[in-house]
Amino acid sequence: MDVLLVDGYNIIGDWDELKRLRDIDLDQARQLLIERMAEYQAYLGIRVIIVFDAYEVKGVEAKDKQYNVEIIYTKEKETADQCIERLVKQIINVQTKVYVATSDFVEQRTIFQQGAYRKSARELEIEVNQLKNEINYDIKSFEIEKKGRSLPINQDILAQLEKMRRGSR
Numbered sequence: 347m348d349v350l351l352v353d354g355y356n357i358i359g360d361w362d363e364l365k366r367l368r369d370i371d372l373d374q375a376r377q378l379l380i381e382r383m384a385e386y387q388a389y390l391g392i393r394v395i396i397v398f399d400a401y402e403v404k405g406v407e408a409k410d411k412q413y414n415v416e417i418i419y420t421k422e423k424e425t426a427d428q429c430i431e432r433l434v435k436q437i438i439n440v441q442t443k444v445y446v447a448t449s450d451f452v453e454q455r456t457i458f459q460q461g462a463y464r465k466s467a468r469e470l471e472i473e474v475n476q477l478k479n480e481i482n483y484d485i486k487s488f489e490i491e492k493k494g495r496s497l498p499i500n501q502d503i504l505a506q507l508e509k510m511r512r513g514s515r
Contacts (some may be wrong), residue, residue: 347393349437350386350428350465354379354398354417360467367429382474384413389477392448395433399426427453434462 349354358364358375368375380396395416400408407421407429420429430446434457438444444462448454449471454464467475499507 347391348443348445349393349395350383350445350447351433351437352383352394352463352470353446353450354395354396355426356448356450359469361471380412380415380417384415386474386477387415389481393418397429400424401506402416407472424490427456431456431460434460438462438497440500459483473512 351423358368358372361379363410364375367378378396383394383396386392388407393416395418397418400419407424410417410419410421418433419424427448427450429458430448430453433445433455434444437462441454444457444458445465446453446462447465447467449467454466468496508511
């Protein structure tokens with residue numbers, strides 16, 4: 347299973363929607379990012395880990411899971427970049443592609459040298475928005491199809507019923 351490591355605060359600082367929300371309520375911006383990544387993960391069937399920098403906060407690394415998305419708050423004196431680099435080394439193997447979402451150029455180069463793929467914040471935002479549109483389209487298509495008939499009926503039977511309705515047998 348492919349893995350996407352997300353530099354949480356880097357993405358929040360890059361996406362307009364999250365940036366505006368961050369300026370009002372950082373917790374809400376984090377929560378919205380987690381929700382967006384949960385949709386992304388569920389639709390694509392990949393593992394998503396979001397890393398939030400707690401460099402200046404005293405304490406040990408904290409892990410959480412929301413909507414099946416893994417969340418890591420780094421330990422004291424560890425940056426999100428350092429945590430992501432450590433995770434890349436732990437996770438990467440022949441069968442697992444690791445992607446790192448960040449717009450930090452130095453971090454992109456570092457993880458690329460370790461064999462991971464980079465994904466800029468902008469690229470991830472475009473993908474998330476495209477997936478949201480695809481999900482909405484799928485939902486609308488399903489609802490339209492569902493409205494058309496209440497019970498699933500085989501096409502041959504539908505054709506026979508249509509002939510009967512028109513008066514021909």
